[in-house]
Amino acid sequence: MAIIVDQNTRVMVQGITGKQGSFHTRQMLAYGTKVVAGVAPGKGGSKFEDIPVYDTVRAVLQEHQVDASVIFIPAAFAKDAVLEALEAGIGTVVVITEHIPVQDEMEFIAYAQRKKAVLIGPNTFGIVSSGKCKIGIPPNQFFMPGPVGMVSRSGTLTYEIAGNLIAAGFGQSTAVGMGGDRIVGLTFIDVLKLFEADPETKAVVLIGEIGGNAEEEASVYIKEMTKPVVAYIAGKSAPPEKRMGHAGAIIRRGKGTYEGKVKALAEAGALVAEMPSEVPEMIRKLLA
């Protein structure tokens, strides 16, 4: 078991012929992901690495069954691509693109909710169910099957901690990137609920950062969980009102602080690591 995606997930790539899309499609194929079709308007009828390419999502669905789509479309055109996938009824849409205007994000996230679709991102590394399916951009070498579910607002920090976990002998069931933007589709709570129900997942690592209140909201659910949660929050030293890379990583008017998040998580019963390197030891104790 794993959550959201597994070895049977059939994946479509929107923007398959672009620089990012083509590079990461090859990487996903190398990981074993079942990429069944690609979309690139104007390039319908061609092939990319033996994968048929179509002009529209609707055209793909005439020939293939698709469970998930991944978006590698530049920010200015991303909204159109996401809405196209959702309108066609794709159940899971992973939006890798960064720098999408937030008004566009609010629009397609609202539409995804109405269509009851799972929208991961935007500005996410994607999702990996170790050894089964990778949708997105994480380097292939950092994830191995195991009992730890990971959910995170940051890509490289997830790889860092996944790498440390593997070195300590703990693989991952599924790792989900929520995305670094101000608003995102799937949130910590959504993913925590799925991990709580997943038999393969024995413990969860939550990687948050300053800004917003997703960690505080997650804490409410963590209180109810039977599975243990280890959390790490980045940005303790960040000055207020400065955007630290991610659009969502900013302390505004005293809200979204490191202290507030750590307090909420600790009170909910999560173990909070002060440094990423402390995570594996905490997991070891919890799973012993």
Added chain:
Amino acid sequence: MRIFEYMGKELFSRFGLRVPKGRVVTTAYEAAWVATEIGSVAIKAQVLSGKRGKGGGIKFADTSAEAKKAARELLGMKIEGHTVEKLLIEEKLHIDREFYLSVTIDGGAKKPVIIASSQGGMDIEEVPENKIVKVHLDVELGIHPFIARNIVRRLGLDVGSRQGKELLNIILAAYKIFQEKDAILVEINPLVFCGEKIIAADAKVIIDSEALFRQKDIPYIEEQTEAEKLAQDLGISYVELEGDIAVMANGAGITMSTLDIIQRYGGAPADFMDVGGGTDMEATAKALEILLAKDPKVIFINIFGGITRCDDVAGAFAKVKKEHGIPVPVVIRLVGTNQEEGRRILREQGIEAYTNMDEAAAKAVELAALVPAGSL
């Protein structure tokens, strides 16, 4: 991107909101002249700081001589690091009541939210929760008069009164600005009730930086330093901080985490620099030069290479060292894609790369402490 109050008010006017009569000036002489024309005035420093009022950036004058004196005091003044270069001279309003109104994004609800209060004029954070009206909007539905009517009613105004109707139109316009101008915040505080009229006495507007490509009529406000601009042109996120250990890492989360660890070991980071994934050797070398230009005590490079290739980072280091020389100690943590080749290149430069981030950070802090203050 924050814009100045006077620009926000220009935007408000275009969308039909009432703003105080006023002019933007850059000299005390002009200030006096505008005061002669208007009478009693408020003189407001135009800075991108939320603490302008508390910082002494607003003065009042009843005569042109007073206005000139006040303008002289304000021009060139520093408020939270921002130098005052422009003043907005406005008619002094007769204030009956002060309300608060804003439209922003609630990240948790994933929706726009209208926040209003009959207690304006102070920070909204200081207003008691039961005096605040919050209404989330459905983006697919958008704004409609009935939504605004409900807000007016909940603020205790008669929806049939002239003021009630005027406030309704202000709410509609504020949301329209928020949506059409790709704002992430439209805030009017205070919204002044002045006789029969309701006037936007202040304007705080933040435009989504990611949407500037389609908001060409909004003037671009430079909030970045020269170095930050240079980095941005390279596609690199860079924020200057106060410390002396220059930091380069890949990925926003790990860069933040690197700063945290440096601070935990007692060091002070000089910057946040996220070179991202897939930055090539050329760009990485230029990024290193940006760090060097700030004369740090130590440079700490923390790379967990996925898409970023360790040999590219090491190559960039070797290139900069050869072409410009690197006069300060450099601590490098390098793991991931092509790490063996990266380490070999660094070894040729006399550097043994770390694999553990904590150990490397501790070393960087230790080296920085060895450099006496003021020796650079």
